[in-house]
Amino acid sequence: MAEALAQVALTWSGKIWEAILGKVGEYLVAPIGLQFTYMFYFNYNLTELETQLEKLKTTRQDVEMGVDENHRNVRVVGSNVEAWLKSANEVTTEVGRIIQDKAEVQEGCLNGWCPNLKLRYSLSRKAVEKTEVVINLKAAGISYSKSSYNPSPAYMETITNGDFTGFESRRLIMEEIIEALQHDEINLIGIYGTGGVGKTTMVKEVAKRAKEDNLIDEVAIAVVGQNPDLTNVQACIADMLGLELGGKTSPIMRASLLRRRLLQDNKKVIVILDDIWVDQFDLHGMSTDLHGIGFPLGGANKNFKMLYTSRTRDLWHDIRTKKEIHLDLLSEEEAWRLFRQKAGDSTDSPDLKPIAEQIVNECGRLPSALVLVGTALSKKSGRNYTKQIWEAMLDRLSCARSTRVDEDPLQEVQEEFATVANALAKKNH
Numbered sequence: 419m420a421e422a423l424a425q426v427a428l429t430w431s432g433k434i435w436e437a438i439l440g441k442v443g444e445y446l447v448a449p450i451g452l453q454f455t456y457m458f459y460f461n462y463n464l465t466e467l468e469t470q471l472e473k474l475k476t477t478r479q480d481v482e483m484g485v486d487e488n489h490r491n492v493r494v495v496g497s498n499v500e501a502w503l504k505s506a507n508e509v510t511t512e513v514g515r516i517i518q519d520k521a522e523v524q525e526g527c528l529n530g531w532c533p534n535l536k537l538r539y540s541l542s543r544k545a546v547e548k549t550e551v552v553i554n555l556k557a558a559g560i561s562y563s564k565s566s567y568n569p570s571p572a573y574m575e576t577i578t579n580g581d582f583t584g585f586e587s588r589r590l591i592m593e594e595i596i597e598a599l600q601h602d603e604i605n606l607i608g609i610y611g612t613g614g615v616g617k618t619t620m621v622k623e624v625a626k627r628a629k630e631d632n633l634i635d636e637v638a639i640a641v642v643g644q645n646p647d648l649t650n651v652q653a654c655i656a657d658m659l660g661l662e663l664g665g666k667t668s669p670i671m672r673a674s675l676l677r678r679r680l681l682q683d684n685k686k687v688i689v690i691l692d693d694i695w696v697d698q699f700d701l702h703g704m705s706t707d708l709h710g711i712g713f714p715l716g717g718a719n720k721n722f723k724m725l726y727t728s729r730t731r732d733l734w735h736d737i738r739t740k741k742e743i744h745l746d747l748l749s750e751e752e753a754w755r756l757f758r759q760k761a762g763d764s765t766d767s768p769d770l771k772p773i774a775e776q777i778v779n780e781c782g783r784l785p786s787a788l789v790l791v792g793t794a795l796s797k798k799s800g801r802n803y804t805k806q807i808w809e810a811m812l813d814r815l816s817c818a819r820s821t822r823v824d825e826d827p828l829q830e831v832q833e834e835f836a837t838v839a840n841a842l843a844k845k846n847h
């Protein structure tokens with residue numbers, strides 16, 4: 419009887435026969451009735467399983483976020499959480515197989531007629547059983563999840579600002595740095611060069627490239643400066659790695675946590691220390707080196723690398739695994755291109771071009787000066803006095819050059835520019 423009913427029912431379209439025969443099923447003896455229920459409610463049972471699986475996946479994502487957060491903070495995850503995640507993954511795979519088989523059953527159906535009744539029955543039954551497992555697992559997972567998590571650390575978008583132009587001279591240095599980063603015997607790479615030559619811009623671009631090319635997993639950067647606050651340097655690096663140092667006030671504990679985090683999982687990590695002036699630091703009254711701050715140079719780990727920038731050469735001269743790379747001024751042609759890029763199209767006008775060439779010359783192939791002066795002049799272009807403004811700028815720059823007292827060209831140009839800008843502002847208003 420059951421077979422005959424099924425034959426008739428299956429030629430009808432889905433919902434109608436499910437509704438009618440569902441009712442008929444109520445009057446059948448228990449086991450046969452149950453078999454019919456599985457067949458008739460096939461679609462419902464599988465859809466319910468898919469819905470519950472989605473809920474389980476959401477909970478699993480939450481639990482995984484918590485595990486990641488703990489991991490970033492060098493905290494060990496409890497074995498209950500690990501076991502739960504293992505079960506969640508296994509059940510997800512099993513349900514995935516049932517859902518795949520559902521497609522097979524549906525493919526074999528024509529106008530509601532499904533010849534593969536056996537598979538239809540067994541799948542529907544499995545779906546009901548698994549739904550219960552999924553619901554219970556999800557309920558257990560709730561206790562391992564929180565309502566909010568710290569976001570994963572932000573990477574490149576916060577590090578680079580798109581300032582970099584890939585001039586040939588810069589491209590070559592970048593290649594050299596990237597090569598050093600991949601060298602097993604090198605773990606400390608110093609980029610040195612005159613103020614304003616583009617060291618910071620370069621290392622940020624290197625970090626971006628290395629990340630894009632999957633040469634590194636994580637990167638963190640901190641500015642050290644002339645009067646370093648090392649607690650702040652540690653905090654900056656930890657922040658970028660998603661590591662909370664907050665509660666740890668002792669410098670040794672902070673350094674130890676940082677070191678463990680940097681060596682965790684043998685991940686490829688680069689720490690960039692920008693603008694270094696000295697190679698011995700003062701940390702809470704104690705003289706310390708890089709190791710004392712928490713940077714694990716030395717030792718067997720080949721995955722941790724450190725990059726620094728400095729105006730001074732030959733820092734940490736006793737570290738054998740160090741490579742120093744000099745960043746030179748731009749070539750004449752590159753200097754012209756950078757200035758033109760910043761000052762705009764008016765640079766090519768016949769009355770301004772000769773002045774522009776002299777201005778570029780005065781900027782001494784130094785990116786910072788070219789960017790500063792070029793950008794400032796672009797803002798003044800199109801005005802009545804454009805030519806006079808450019809001439810005035812040239813005058814002031816030449817003057818600065820002939821009366822040079824300070825070794826720092828960037829500072830000189832900046833000071834000069836401030837004077838020029840003030841004078842020009844008065845003239846224009």
Ligand SMILES: Nc1ncnc2c1ncn2[C@@H]1O[C@H](COP(=O)(O)OP(=O)(O)OP(=O)(O)O)[C@@H](O)[C@H]1O
Nearest residue numbers: 581582583588613614615616617618619785786789
């Ligand atoms: N390759 C480049 N393309 C475009 N602009 C650049 C490039 N390199 C440097 N600059 C510009 O030059 C200026 C100075 O660069 P940067 O701050 O990197 O110099 P620095 O060597 O780190 O200087 P300091 O020694 O003062 O820290 C910035 O405005 C930067 O945008």
Ligand SMILES: [Mg+2]
Nearest residue numbers: 617618693727
């Ligand atoms: Mg710098």
